[in-house]
Amino acid sequence: MIIVLRPDATEEQIGHIKERLEGLGLAVHISRGKERTVLGAIGDERVLQELPLAAFPGVEKVVPILKPYKLASREFHSENTVIHVNGVPIGGKKIQVIAGPCAVENREMLLQIAGEIKKEGVSFIRGGAFKPRTSPYTFQGLGLEGLQYLAEAREKTGLLVVTELMDPRDIEMVYQYTDVIQIGARNMQNFRLLTEVGSYDKPVILKRGLSATVKEFLMSAEYIMSKGNHNVILCERGIRTFETATRNTLDLSAVPVLKQLSHLPVIVDPSHGVGKWDLVTPMARAGVAAGADGILVEVHPDPEKAMSDGEQSLKFPVFKEMMRQIRAIAQVMGREL
Amino acid sequence: MIIVLRPDATEEQIGHIKERLEGLGLAVHISRGKERTVLGAIGDERVLQELPLAAFPGVEKVVPILKPYKLASREFHSENTVIHVNGVPIGGKKIQVIAGPCAVENREMLLQIAGEIKKEGVSFIRGGAFKPRTSPYTFQGLGLEGLQYLAEAREKTGLLVVTELMDPRDIEMVYQYTDVIQIGARNMQNFRLLTEVGSYDKPVILKRGLSATVKEFLMSAEYIMSKGNHNVILCERGIRTFETATRNTLDLSAVPVLKQLSHLPVIVDPSHGVGKWDLVTPMARAGVAAGADGILVEVHPDPEKAMSDGEQSLKFPVFKEMMRQIRAIAQVMGREL
Amino acid sequence: MIIVLRPDATEEQIGHIKERLEGLGLAVHISRGKERTVLGAIGDERVLQELPLAAFPGVEKVVPILKPYKLASREFHSENTVIHVNGVPIGGKKIQVIAGPCAVENREMLLQIAGEIKKEGVSFIRGGAFKPRTSPYTFQGLGLEGLQYLAEAREKTGLLVVTELMDPRDIEMVYQYTDVIQIGARNMQNFRLLTEVGSYDKPVILKRGLSATVKEFLMSAEYIMSKGNHNVILCERGIRTFETATRNTLDLSAVPVLKQLSHLPVIVDPSHGVGKWDLVTPMARAGVAAGADGILVEVHPDPEKAMSDGEQSLKFPVFKEMMRQIRAIAQVMGREL
C-alpha cells in the first residue's frame, strides 16, 4: 500500500498514520520527495482493506499495490483451470457452445431445440426457468416445471443443463435439476447468492454485471471461491455504455484481460452483448478469435413467438451457420469446437 | 406503439405484422411515406410488451408510445405522494434527513450517533446490519445483533429506523426491527427481493442502481407497487460513469426528472454519490436546491475507525454544519427541515 | 512515481529500470515486499511523462504521485483566482450570469434579448456566431454578421460579450468583437485552438468535454495557461453517460472537486447539462448551491422558432423567475447575484 500525503501534511499527521500502520503489524517506509511525502506499508496489504486511510488527515490518496482478489488470480494458480462438468471440460482445448432459449417456454419447444443443437455437436443446453424481467407484467418463467423439462431434455439427448438461480431460497430445487448454475448479470453483486453457490461444488457461470469493472467481476468470483467452490466460469456479456445502437457494448478486450489476470475459463455471450440476432454471428466469431473458451447463445425455433429476447435469438439455420463459422475460427486458433 | 419498417419491407411482411397486432386486439394504422412505411398500433400497448416485434422480418425499429410503468407514474397519480412513517411524513413540506453510520458496528457507537443526530432535529437513523461488501474478506455486518441495537436506539431516542434488506430469507427478522426498509443499489434489480417487499406495507427506500436509467429505476418501483405496496421512496445515490475523481457521479438532474415522471418522494444520498466526506455538504445543499424531499447521509464519531465507508462519513461537527446549511437552503425553497 | 513490478520481475529487469531512471536524474528507492517489489522514483516526476515505463519488461503498473498539471493547480496558487473582464469580476463574491441565445439569429432578436437580460441585472450576453452543429444540413451561424450584432448589443446595453471560437483561422476576427472567448465542449482537446487562445490575454471560458475527466479538463486549462494566458474560467456542462432522460448528465460534484484541485473560477451551464427548458431552473439552483461562480444559460424570446437548442432555451418570464430563485440561493451561500 502506498499512501501519498498532501503537500501540507504535518509531522504529527505522518506520525499518526505510521503508528496506526505499525499497530497492524506492517513495516512503514517514509520517502520524502520535494513536492510530496509518500508512505509505503510493507506486509500483508489485506489487513488494510478495512482501514479507511483516505479518511486520515493529511492523506491525499491511497494506492493499493496488491490485487484485492487472490484465489481467482493467475498468481495464485498459474495454469489455466479446466472445469469438468460430468466429464465435459470447459477451459481446455475444446471451445464449448452453450445454446438454448432465453426462457423455457414449454416442453415441446425445449425438446425440439435440444434435438437441433445436439445435431450441431453442442454439449450444453441453456434455458431459464426463473427469469429476471425488468417489468413485473411480463412472463417470469415456468419455475419448477421449466427445470423438469430441462432435465427431460438432458435425459433424452445427453446435453448438460445450464440454468439461472435468482433466489437463495430456490437453491435446493434448482440444484436437483441442473449441471451448471448461472448467476445473471443483475446478481453479480448479490453477495448472499454468491455465498450460497460458493458452498456447493457445482460449477457456476458468473455473468459480468452491466457496470462491473474487471476487478469487481473477479472479486465476485473470489466471493464464490472463498466459500470453497473453485469451479467458476467467467462470462462476458456486454457492459452498459452511452451507445444505443446495440443493447449493451460487448467488451471483448475483457477476454484477454481476464485471461492475464485469472486462471478461470472465460466465455462470451454475444446474444445479450448485442441484443440483435443479425449481429450475434460476427460477435461469436470475434469472441472465439479473442480467445474465449466458450460461447453462450440464444436459439429459438420461432423468435417471433419467443416469450423473451426474441430479438436476439437465432433460428436453427442461422445457428447452424454460426457453428460452421466459429468452428473454422477455432481451428485457426489451434482449438476445437 | 409505432413500428417503423425497413425501406425494403414487403407487402407480405406488412400484412403479417398487421395480422399479428390485430390478433392481439389492437387497431393498426398504416402510414406510407416516401422513404418509410410506419405502422401505428392503437390500444393497450402493454399487451405488446411480450411481442418481440423487432424480430419480425421487415421491421427496422419499434418505438413505444406509453411508459412501461403505470402505478409509479405521475399520470396515474397526479398529486405528490406523502409517505407517513409512524406519523412522520416523507415527501411533504418537511425535508427529512436520514443519518447514521454505514454499518452498525457496536451498541455504544450507535447510541452515541443516535443522541447526536437527534439533537440536530433528525427523525430517522440509518445503519446497516447486513452489509453488501465487494470483498468477502471484509466486515459483513452484525446481523441480528445490529438490528437489536437499532431498535434500542429507537426506544431511547424516538428516532425511526432505516436499514437494508439483502436477502429474502431475512425479511421476517428485519421487519421486526425496522420502520423503513432500504433496498440497496446492487439489489435494485433483484426482482425477487422487490416482489417480497412489495407484499408487505412497510415503506421502502429504493436506491437507484449504479447503471440504472431513470426508466429502469421507475420500473423497479413499479415491481414493488404492483405487489400492493405503494410506499416507495426513490433515492438517487450516484451512477457509474468514466469519472474517477468521485466514487460515483451524483445525477442531481434525476431529482426534477423523477418529480416530473412520478408522484413518489425522491431523496438524495450524497455520501455514496461522491464518496468523500468533504464533498458531501456541497452536494447535500445542491440536492435540496434541486428539489429533493430528503437527504440520506453517513455520520460516524470517528471515521478513521469506521469498519466501512470511513472516507465518506461525516464527523459530528461537520454534520452539524451541513444541517445548518441545508436548513437555510430549504427555507429559501419554501420548505422546512 | 511509483513503479510496481510483476511478481516474476528479474533482478536484471529491476536493474535496467533503475539505471534508466537514474539516467534521468532521479533518485530510486527499492522496496521489496513479500509479494511485490516496488520502485519509488524521487525527483521531478514531470521528466518521466515521456518515458513509457509500462512498456518496460517486469513492470506491472505505474502510479504517478504528482498531478500532471501545475499552473491550474490549487497548490501552485492557493487563493481563488478572480478574473476581471473589463472590470467585472468572475470568481469573486458576485455570481455572474451569462445569458443569451444559443446562436445569434438576427439583429432584432439579439437586441431584444440583450434588453431583457440587462433588466435582470445580468452583465454578460452570450450568443454563437459560429455554431458547431452535428448535422451539415443545419444552420451554421451568421459568422461575422453575428459578431457585429453582439458588438452592437454591447454598445447599446453595456453587456459584455461571450462568444465561441471554433477555428484558429477566425481568431483575429472574433477577438475584435468579444470580451470573453468560449471554447466549446467538442474543442476541449483541440490543442491547437487551446495554444492559440493561450497566446492572447483575453479571458477564456473552457467547457468540459463530453467525456473528459476532471483531470483532462484541468490539463486543457493547463494548455492555455502554459502559453501565458492565466485567465481561464472552467465550465461544467454535462458529461455523456448511459442516461437518456436528459441530454447529458450534469456533474455538479465537479464544482467542489474543481474548487479543491484548482484556483480557477468554475461556472455551470445547466442548459446543455439537461437539454430541457423545464429542468434548467432546478439545476441552476443546484449549481449555485454546489458553489459555482456563475451560471451560463440559454434564453430565447420564442424557443419554438429558435434555430438551435430551442428545447432548452428559457422564455423571458421563466428566465426572470430563475434569476429570482438563484438570487435567493446565492444570498444563503453568502454571495450576491
Add this chain to the structure above:
Amino acid sequence: MIIVLRPDATEEQIGHIKERLEGLGLAVHISRGKERTVLGAIGDERVLQELPLAAFPGVEKVVPILKPYKLASREFHSENTVIHVNGVPIGGKKIQVIAGPCAVENREMLLQIAGEIKKEGVSFIRGGAFKPRTSPYTFQGLGLEGLQYLAEAREKTGLLVVTELMDPRDIEMVYQYTDVIQIGARNMQNFRLLTEVGSYDKPVILKRGLSATVKEFLMSAEYIMSKGNHNVILCERGIRTFETATRNTLDLSAVPVLKQLSHLPVIVDPSHGVGKWDLVTPMARAGVAAGADGILVEVHPDPEKAMSDGEQSLKFPVFKEMMRQIRAIAQVMGREL
C-alpha cells in the same frame, strides 16, 4: 417524424403544431389513442431538423423516423464502397494493414520501420507529424520534418502514407506529403476540419470520437461527404467507458453495425482500443473476425524509447506474429491479407 403528445395536450396545442408542420409542406396524420395522441408528419423529415418540436407546448417526445445522414447510409448506396488509394483498395476483398509509429521521431527509425513492415506485405505506413497530446509539456511532433521523412519512406519502399491533420491551417502542407488523411478521435466533431477535408478528394480515415455514438460517427462522415469527398474510411478505436483495465473499450460490435448502416469501409485500431501491447494481437484477430476491412496498428523498434504510446506499440517480432495470425483469420473469412 412522430410527435407523441402529453396526455393533457389541448386541441389548441395540437392545432398549433399541425399548422406549423403543414406550413413546412408536410402532411400531418393525427392518431388518437386512449392514453395518447400521436401526430405523424409525412414528407421530407430533413426539413424538420431545425424545428425544435420538443419546445412546443403539449409535446411529450419527438421520434425521428429517418436517419439524419444520407450519403453515408447503406440505403443511399447499397454496395460496399471500395476506396482506391493510388490503386490500392480499402474495403475490398483484401484486408489492409496500416502500421507504423505513433509519432515520427526521426528519419532513421521511420525508414527502419518502413523496411520491416514492407517485408510483411503491408501497403500503408502511418506516423504522426503533428501529435494531439493531452499535456502541453510533452513531445508535439516534428511537423514538416516528420512529413518529409514519411515521403522519403514512401519513395524508398512504395508504402502509401497515412498521417493526421489537426489544424485547417496545415492542410496545404500535409496534403503535399500524404496519401490518406487521418482525422483523430478528438477531432471527430471538429466540424471546420471535416468541412476542409471534405472539399479535397483525398481519402480520409475518420476515427470515432471517444464518446461518439455510431449515429454521430456517421454524421461526421456525412459532413465530409456533403462537401463532395466520398472517400471516407471509418475507424473504430475504442470508446470511453467506466472500465479502466484497458485504455478505452474497443467496441467491435460497431463493425457489423456500421456495415449494416453504411456502405463505407470500416477499419479497427486495436492499439488505441486497448492501450497495452500484449492485448493488441487478440483484438486485431477479433477485429478481423468481426468483419473489419483493415487494421491500424502501432509498431516501434524499441517501445521503451518511444516518445509517445510506447505502452501499446508492437516490437517487430510481435508485429510479425500478429500478421501471421490475422492472415489465418482473414482466410477463414474468405478474405486476403
